[in-house]
Amino acid sequence: VRVGSADLGKNEGDLQDKDALYLFTGDDTNRASLPGAFIYDKATDKWIYNGASAPLYWEDITDKGHIYASITRPAITTAEGNNQSADYITATPIVNKGGTDNTALNFQLSHQVAKVTVLLRSKTYEESKLLNANVTLPDYAIGGRLDKGLYVPGTEKGSIKLAKPAKTGTGAEVTYNTASYLQPQTIVQGKGLVTVEIEGRTYTVKPEDIKSPGVPADIIYEAGKVTNLIITVEKTGLSVSVEVTGWTELPALKFEALFFSVSNKASVGFENEDLIQFYKLDSDGKSVDGNKNEYKYAGGPDHGTLSATGTPWYRDDFQTGNLIAGVYPSSASALAAGAKTFDWTVKSAGVTNAHADDIMVAAPVADRNLGEIQANGNVAFEFKHVLSKVSINLIAGEGFTSDEIRPSVVAMNNFKLSGTVDIIDGTATPTGDATATFNPVKLGQVYTVTGKTVVSSYEAFVMPQIIGKDMVIVTVTLNGVPFDVKLTADKLFAGGAHNVLNLTLNKTGVVLSASIAQWNLEDPIDYPLY
Structure with a gap:
């Protein structure tokens, strides 16, 4: 009795010319290989037995268990070490009845990979x-x-x-x-x-x-x-x-x-259409290499997107580990190759707290994955304020009404307003002499101080610095009479700190409270000055 005659099913599905079908008999635990193999001929749509003693007869097959079948197609790439699998195709085992009910074998095969x-x-x-x-x-x-x-x-x-x-x-x-x-x-x-x-x-x-x-x-x-x-x-x-x-x-x-993302954890945030200058650093990360690019910010103070104003930077322009620094505003710096600092002077007249004068730097801190090109090509930035901000609140105290205090003239004294900004360290350092006196801008809307009536608020950026004990830092002139605010101890005006001075004017003197926050208000630190 020859295998392959009688009620033979139709060949169909994912069959390829020269597929070799191997047969096995037994059960799921023990199986024996049958000799030879059936080779598919696509031109005739037939399986042709290829064995040492063709054809294969039912008498050559043990009459028990099941009959198993499989086809193995080579891996798509067979190179050693590629670890690619071959395409293994197996049949649903059929009960071996020795050809008594049907001398043909009809297998249903499926890919196992x-x-x-x-x-x-x-x-x-x-x-x-x-x-x-x-x-x-x-x-x-x-x-x-x-x-x-x-x-x-x-x-x-x-x-x-x-x-x-x-x-x-x-x-x-x-x-x-x-x-x-x-x-x-x-x-x-x-x-x-x-x-x-x-x-x-x-x-x-x-x-x-x-x-x-x-x-x-x-x-x-x-x-x-x-x-x-x-x-x-x-x-x-x-x-x-x-x-x-x-x-x-x-x-x-x-x-x-x-490729490009910005985190802005410590700052009030960017405004829509702000322009930011980015610098690629040299191989040792100690200065810029002359490659820079300007990007425009679109979004709100918490998050947004960047787009190049000219030709964008591509991933191919960088390698893993390259460092990038960012500076806002774009117009503040124009660093040449080999440089890392630029000079900056805050305003001493007019609008002394303008957003466009608030220097923010994203320093390349590699161990925090900020400003560093990663293996996947991504780079994130964290922009921080490098200047110190001073806000002054005038409060009506004992013996004064708000209307009486409103004409006051406020001056800030003995602050350094010039210095250098280092984009590698993300810091600003004061230089030169302190400005004897200047007038901070009066705000259109006053700050809120719990339990107090704030008559007017003033604000200015200054360089980070320490001002010594007994120095006058604010003078409030009312009806020609000056009220001086002196420090009782050395005071640090740190970069990125918002220093809030609450000045309560009393007929007997001035009471000062101060708080320091990372651009966000914290609980005030109070002490009196008379």
């Missing part, structure tokens, strides 16, 4: 770079194999290296594709899903980067399913979408990554 295809797209990377990209599936489960018709998953871990991408499609539909078979597995949050290296820059996508609502964060590779990772790589950023097609359709998964 998953397949991933990575499709690269870009409008800014040249084709030669995309064709030479290195694509890796990092730290995946590997080592799956066939054991006489049954698939056995591997227990090892390793990186699966894909072949160089090949160009596919035309026009706007061009992608650069590479693929691999792999054993079924789940890539959980926090783990790398795929890395793409282009000219030394590595972009990493993780499951938690998924942006599509309602899609689970873990990525599941299932047997018999093709997962397409559609990665759009631009020099200004990286965006990724994932869709599953081929054997089974699944929803698309969206990924995004940004």
